[in-house]
Amino acid sequence: MPVLRDLMEEFGHISRDDVATVADVLNLSVAEVHGVVSFYHDFRTTPPPAHTIALCRAEACQSVGGEQVFAETVAAHEGRDDVEVREVFCLGNCALGPSGMLDGRLHGRLDADRIAALTGDWR
Ligand code: FES
Incomplete structure (x- = not known):
């Protein structure tokens, strides 16, 4: 390891x-x-894209809309080679869900608009 x-x-x-x-x-x-x-999901066999959005799909985040945030984020970034949207399961930020990591930085209370605002300069 x-x-x-x-x-x-x-x-x-x-x-x-x-x-x-x-x-x-x-x-x-x-x-x-x-x-x-x-x-292990943290290991990858291909070079990483320029940007990564890792959204929590565990129970606490799902109970506050994480599934919808994930679906909307996948749709918003479909066809982009420079952005990978992937699922993770609990980032230890359950009280502030839906949670996610944008280029390795933890964020809470995410929704599609907030993700768009936080990633707006990625284009
Ligand atoms: S369940 Fe999403 S951060 Fe814990």
Whole structure:
């Protein structure tokens, strides 16, 4: 895990070649390393887009409209290669839901208008 986290921190993703190299160095099978990489959502196998919106889909945020915020945000950014909208499950900000991370920064009480305002300069 520390090696995979280091690769993510350095390169933003873990390539197929990286998986093979890690497996070789740690005397593991490629399948074992790939299994870990594909299991954890924080690991990715392709370079990240310029911007990321990670919206909470856990219970507390869903109870205050998180599902609608997610759907509206996905629709608003559909077709953009520079923005990834993804789901996460609890950011520890439950009292201020719907919560999300915009380029790694935590925000609460999100709605589609607020997200649009916060990401307006991403174009
Ligand atoms: S349930 Fe969304 S931050 Fe905890």
